[in-house]
Amino acid sequence: MMRHFPYRAGSAYIVRAMIAILLFCCALLPVYGQQKIESLSLHDGLLNPQVYDVAKDEQGFIWFGTADGVKRYDGYTFTSFRHDKNTPSSLSNNSVGAMLIDSKNRLWIGTWGGGLNLYQRKTQNFKHFLQDEENPSSLGGNKIQAIFESRSGQIWIGTNGGGLNLFNDVDNTFVRFEHNPNDKTSLGHNRVWSIAEDPSNNIWVGTSDGLYRKSRYTTQFERFGDTPNGLDHPEVRAIYINKKGYMWIATRNSFGRFYPKSNRYAPIEFPAGAIPSVTKITPYEDALLLSTFTGIFKFNTRKATFEPAAENGDWALSDNRDVRQVMVESSGLLWAATRYSGIKKVFLNPPRFQGWTNILSNQMLSGLFSQIISMAQKPNGEMWLGTGRSLVNFDGISKFTPQMSQENLDSLNRLRIDSMTYDNNEGLYLGTDFGLYYLATSSSDLEEIALDWAGGLNNTVEWVAHDAEGWLWLNLAKYRHVVRWNPKTNEVQRYLDEVDAEFTFIDNQNNAWVGTQGEGLFQIDPSTQGVINYNANDDANTLSSNHINAAMQAIDDTIWFATNRGLEKYTPSTKSFETISLDIDGVGFAVLSLVQDRQGMLWLATSKGIYRLNPNTQEFQYFTTNDGLHSNTFLPRSALLASDGFIYFGSIDGLTGFNPNAVSANDAIPPLAITGVEIDGEEVFPVPTSLVLPNDYKQLTITFAALDYHASEDNQYRTRLVNYYDTWSDITDRYTVSYARM
Structure with a gap:
């Protein structure tokens, strides 16, 4: 997850006069690696794997309809709402197959x-119909x-x-539209699979015996799809109608486009090997996501063709999964309820x-090839990688070639x-680690440089840099000093x-800076051989740390x-330092490598x-493996800004590269909710909007998300606890806070 610092005005949330929580969270939404898919199951607190529906409310909670009741998810835990025979206002039945968050933020x-149940948010129980x-x-x-809301709110x-x-909001009653075998204008079957609305506000109904349209002005139903070019099966399980009135439906046997004016159905062939068993149709951008018994399929409505739903090119996403419903958040997360x-x-x-990662894995001691210790770009745009095994040529795409001969590798x-x-x-x-070497051209052999003044060959050279002169x-590891050597004059x-060192x-002024x-x-000024030491212990406390990495x-x-x-920022014109602290939990941490991109941003x-x-x-923002990095840990001074603007960082686990x-970054601050309150270990349910504590209480615990x-x-x-402990706590990933007797 990507975080934003420093703190911004307006990013504090105050809950009554009791507690305030400052949130540091934004997301970066993780185009190169394998598509990331996470599963929520028993390990995460989901006790029953049969999930039939998913919805998100206005507050930001995700709700799941399961075979074991309704589950509310806050990113950390599930809160279960189940039937309890001893509690009349509990969920009426644990088998939940359909849900709707309506325009009034009511959960049906x-x-x-x-x-039918209507969730009562204030009391966190249910009204039954x-x-x-x-x-x-x-x-x-x-x-x-099925549960559906029309544009008018019905x-x-x-x-x-x-x-x-049809629910009557005024008196909590219903108007029934049922099949009457003696009335051809009645609904044709009493099992209703799907409901939709067209631009003229007509209601379309998919039943076990046909497709029907109810005009907004009458109580009569008109049957569609009985023509020779009509439906291939009378059971209509899903309907979707866009703003232009274009209609797609799924029958028991197929998925296709329906044309009401000509009463014609045009089935669309699924990708080879797929079973067109569609349970729900969900719009997403220019596509329809089809929930099926064999995963999620993606149909491009503009191109009128199926597209691979998975990043790896597979037609189906989560194939071999019986997907009953999907929901896509604006942030780019897709939630799939599977059976x-x-x-x-x-x-x-x-x-x-x-x-x-796993670079040159076919070689012996291959793990050393994934230790990317140093880098340099070649004149042709490719890269030299300094690894724990040898010098390696990288073409920037996928090909790694060791400079060392195969005989030496073996x-x-x-x-x-x-x-x-x-x-x-x-x-x-x-x-x-075996001395100083020189490579005259990319195709040359390595030449070992004898440093006679340092005792000859095999001196470990931990660092080499070239100056303007x-x-x-x-x-040199053998000596505790820094050497400036002229290769021409010795x-x-x-x-x-x-x-x-x-x-x-x-x-750029040819000064040498030695980090220790x-x-x-x-x-060090080589023209005068003058030396100045800056450290955290000098009179001016110039630096925040005496450990300099890059x-x-x-x-x-x-x-x-x-x-x-x-970080320490040095301005040559004023010869002054400024400390840039990157604090989490109140503690600064190590920066190991750094690069500046062409837009002037620093990447650390x-x-x-x-x-x-x-x-x-x-x-600053930061990115982790949750944002697509293959590793969170990098090596000192293993960094490169390539000529094409790409940035590379090395680690002991391989190479990371990206176009900055x-x-x-997703700058939207997500909503914050208090999800639980406990007094002396006893849960206060439902979560109150305000709280009066007993005089003899010992500990108050508040959970939030x-x-x-x-x-x-x-x-x-x-x-922070407003009017009691007004100082903000350290930044932390802990989502609970406790207060002893106040």
Whole structure:
């Protein structure tokens, strides 16, 4: 889940005068990897896998109709509403097959044998509407097949055995439309499968014996589909009519387009091997999503053809699943209610991050190839990857080629590439665990460089950098100092005795910046050989951390340093530092690599995912595996901005790449709801709008949820108790808060 910082005015929520909760949650909606599908089942608290319907209310809760009652989902837990024979206002029957959230935000629940229920939000119980043989104004049948709201707000109920029913909101009665064998203008069958409305406000009804239209002006029904080009089966299970009046229906045998004026039905052939057993038709953008016994199919209404519903090209999404109903949120989440497999949550918007893992898995010691320690772009646009095994050529798409010969690979030889830098002749220097190497051209063999002044070969070179004057800056593991070496003259300069240097960064002014682990940052001017040390312990407390992991010079010439506590911004014109803290739970954390994209945004690889920072506003968002990353953990200084604008970060698990312009953030703050209240361990149900605590209470516990479902575990909160504890708590993913006696 992507988060936004710093805090924004207006992002605090106050519940009465009791508690305020500040939410840090937005989503990024995860186009490259495999389509993400999550399942909600017994492990998540869904005790029965038979789910028949799904709906979302105005507050943001997701409701599921199941064989075990109604379930309300808040992203963390299910709240169950079931029949209780000792509670008259409980759900009338646990078998729930149809639901509707109407334009008044009322939840209607159709049961199979218990009639119709209307959820009472204030008391969190139900009002029942049942068939009464003695009352012709009661519901016509207790088995509810369909619930529909017309544009005028009328509620229509389709039953199995009681025909079509129109609810009267004024006196809570029903007008029944049932089959009368002596009246040809009556409804043709008392089992109603589906209900729809056309642009002229006529009501269309699909029954077990035909398709019928009821004019808005009469109580009579007109039968359709009996012509030679009519329906292929009289049972009409689903109807959809768009704003233009175009009609699609599903019979027991097929799916197709129906033309009322000519009374003609044109079945549409399903993809090969599919069974056209459609239970529901749901509009989505320019398509219709068909819920079937064998998954979800996608029909493009504009092109009049089926399209693959799954990102991998499969015709069906969640194939081999008996899908009864789907619902698509505006954020791009699809919820599928399945008959035997619980709930499927499908991320329709594919991830923008591409991952390459298990690199060269056919080679021995293949795991070392997935350790991407360093990177450099080749002149032809491809990449050199420095791995834990050897230098590897990557074509930017899918092909990885080790530079090491197959003979050496089979002999289990390894050469860890810790760093790389180009010289002025486009030759590539490599700092490795077996010394310094040079690659004159992409097709050349590696040449080992003997550093006579350092004792010859096999000196581990942890870092190599090339400056504007042609000198190399080297960090050798054997010595606790930084070396500046001229390859042409063999002249050597030594700096920083007894310092644990991690890397050396050369800025645009040819100054060398040496990052250390524990001793801060050193600036070296090679023209004067002057050295300045900046650290967290100096008189000015210049830095927030003495652990420096990476450096980068931005478009505006400022230099950014990645530290174990966030970022340090250095402005050369004023020679001043500014600390940019990336805090979660009140604690800053390590930035390991950083890159600036062409729009000026900073991208930070951390041990907790990837961050995008606006350097002007200092607002940042972050992305995790829930947004499509293959890993949340990255390596220091393993980063590259490619010539095509792509950004790459390396980790011990492979390579991550993305187009920064394609990574969009969802800035909408989701609704926040209090979902539970406990006093001394006893639940207060229903959740009150205000609360009076007894004098002898010991602990008050409040549970809440941000009703965003992309990655609830990534949602972040701050809390405070207004007029008691007014200081905001640390940012946390915990969605409960407790207060002892106040």
